[in-house]
Amino acid sequence: MSLYNRAAEILEKLERKEGSVKNLVYSSRDQNIKQLYALVCETLKYSSVLESIITSTNLLKEEKKLKMNLAKVLVYDLLFGKGLKCGGVWKVIIMRHKSRLKSSLAMMKVKQKVSRNEDLLCSEPQAFEDLTLPRYVRVNTLRTNMDDVMDSFRRDGYTYLGKASSLEDLRHLSGKQFICDLHVPELLVFPPKTDLHSHFLYTAGHIILQDKASCLPAYLLSPPVGSHVIDACAAPGNKTSHLAAILKNKGKLYAFDLDMKRVVTMSTLLLRAGVTCHELANQDFLKTDPNNPKYRNVKHILLDPSCSGSGIVSRLNQLTDDKASSSSERLQALSGFQRKALSHALCFPTVERVVYSTCSVHTEENEDVVRDALKEHGDQFRLVNLLPEWPHRGLETFPTGSYCLRASCKTTLTNGFFVALFERKSVESKNYKRSCSEETNIKLTSPRKCTIKLKKRLKRNTVNPVKQSCNDGIDTKSPSAKSCILKLKKKKRRKQNPIVHVKKE
Template sequence: MALYAAAAAVLAGVESRQGSLKGLVYASSFQNVKQLYALVCETQRYSAVLDAVITSAGLLRAEKKLRPHLAKVLVYELLLGRGFKGRGGRWKALLDRHQARLKAELARLKVHRGVSRNEDLLEVGSKPGPASQVPRFVRVNTLKTCSEDAIDYFKRQGFSYQGRASSLEDLGALKGKCFLLDSLLPELLVFPAQTDLHEHPLYQAGHLILQDKASCLPAMLLAPPPGSHVIDACAAPGNKTSHLAALLKNQGKIFAFDLDAKRLASMATLLTRAGVSCCELAEQDFLAVSPSDERYRQVQYILLDPSCSGSGMLTRQLEEPGAGVPSKERLRALAAFQQRVLSHALTFPALQRLVYSTCSLCQEENEDVVQAALQQSSGAFRLAPALPSWPHRGISTFPDAGHCLRASPETTLTGGFFIAVFERVEVPSSVPWAEASAPDLRPSRAPKRKKRRQKAAAAPSTGPDT
């Protein structure tokens, strides 16, 4: 199967230092990058265990044409993953011949190490920490369906709907085929950690977006009203862009920029599947975009999620085993870029509101960048309070830390994230004021059953949205 061949190629590339795991995944020709990314990460996490089992079982001696990286991927899927479940073709048939021996060697390895669970075979540092307890967040794409219909669809599939969550404990306690509605975002469903929905028909049809809760906050806090003109300055891979389009109800305009052609192509596929029609993609460096360009004279909202160290990403330890805080040199280079792009964004003449976000935990990329940009703006912008009820704020060494928002697996059961919301202090006389006040972000009521439900979620189309 193409998935397993692609995963083996990525593993080989990582081992030979051809690039980062994520970079190689995006550079592959495999269409479902998230599925490929998840498979490679888990195979790499169990790499030492798989090597031991493959060697003990003599798999490569018996199957001389089977390459080591492909063998590792296939054995992971057989013993530790989802199994082949009717797919895998000739690889499944090959592994079936050795299945009994491979399972016996895995069991023998557990006995030898005195453990009973697969996870207990992992070395210290490879075992899942708080990140493994982060629930699976699923954003309902309101361009194609609604939360009520998505909930009903899952209930018909045998899932137990537990209503709206009231606390973090509710999210952490999810198990089995149970799910909740998030307490903050009315379009966000919450499933137990490790729930895999990549092959679910609603996801494949673009009715659902698999997106971490923290990653949903930037678009929600920007809150552009329908009809607005918005810039997504560093847009790929596109989840936040599709969220912006949903908030706009496809009414208005999104100018989305990114320099990586392959990531932009994947993003175009994602937006098409999600039914986004208000977005204009450009393979361009945002720093080269002129604020005086007539095309952007109505842009009042900018979402800026620039390249960063990724130190808050849930899978970072899988990409770079043992990786800790990025080097000072790399942080300085990243922070310098982030400050340039943020200061550039703040020069757009009609801008009223900007959300700056990163998936980094480092002060140099977050509070320090924001503070420098505020000083450079000479009082034209200030920080708006970002969800005052959110439990995790900015680092207190920054004077406006209370206005900033941080997220982490330990404190909010999400990925690591930082967000600051800039708003213009004075409205330019030449620009009409629109949506000047901060959006009302109070949780809405859980959806009730309508007398006549829409049909979209009940019978999704998987035809053209690819």
């Protein structure tokens, strides 16, 4: 019975605008979080239908101790779920009205000319219908490869349409079709509402059901194989597993999260994905010491901190869109934490690239945070102009704001998202020195010195015609040729090598 009571309490808190569904469910600390979350979500989905049934049967008038939210939860499980699981007085009360409740549901279907329970939802406003997104599937290269996954889907009757050339190709998928994404490698795209949760590739960890926008941070950070990387706010772990796939399970991946339950969930997900290069840390990233020798090789950090989640597109968000998620007080608190986390990430002495991302559409959590970070660390870091062909850019609230990426349902066919990439300014110089050093095979300290030394080396390598003639045994009678011979003999004596005799004409 506690499951129904907790679900009813969460519904009441949602009505009072005390938080979002996820926050309220996870803060309840129920023993079965998944079951509670599913029950709350499904009850919200059928909320108007349930209210009509309860009202038409006069259930609350006859059972005065029963409140609307508790009644909704109980009636949902009776009519739409797997049946009431609880005992006690509430089950007795609901079962007393079972026949009337079922009759009311049947009459509703007849009036609306539908045969399935799901079709009752079609009578509600379709504000969300145009927000339907494709199903994105990331191939987990730690377990398999693209060819094997595509062959498996072909055997299941799916038709492969090749690689997308534009976003329009993703809009027109239907039936059992799939296509390769045009931006993110190892990402397949299926028609909306394609359900792959029971597919063996998903249960075996060969594919990850992950929105395209959520794949961007790890893809854009792009750490080389064998790197040491920090995932600062890692749970639930999809981005962590993506980083591990990019690293090919080599190097080191430090994954932080403050919530122990989320760390346990993440551990299960990473195990299924075949990740072995990670080290989980149930601690606050802000309390880590950037100068700790443990992190002396960390050059890449992915920071995806807690945010309002205002960019996540789902019908549930439409039903539970509470102003608490976007109130100025909450945004101020979130952006304050995000500023601290980003500033802390940029303080690691060896870090070269830092990705900052959120699933928020609010400027306070996105451009404003990046702008303030550049004010504080702009002497050391710059923004990288990400994917110039990407259609949705960051807001130009500061000079390089358009270097950032934004994502949205309408423009990019993804959840709302924001990504910025910071790169240490000295990295560009280091890349130049490295290429120059490889060309001249000498140790260099700066691009200017590189150029000077390269010129000297080229000058040294220029052939002297007199010496060349001497070595070839030509015109040895000339004074210059004799001088050349003497110099060669002296040089070879110093090296204690046999003297080369030049035949005189």
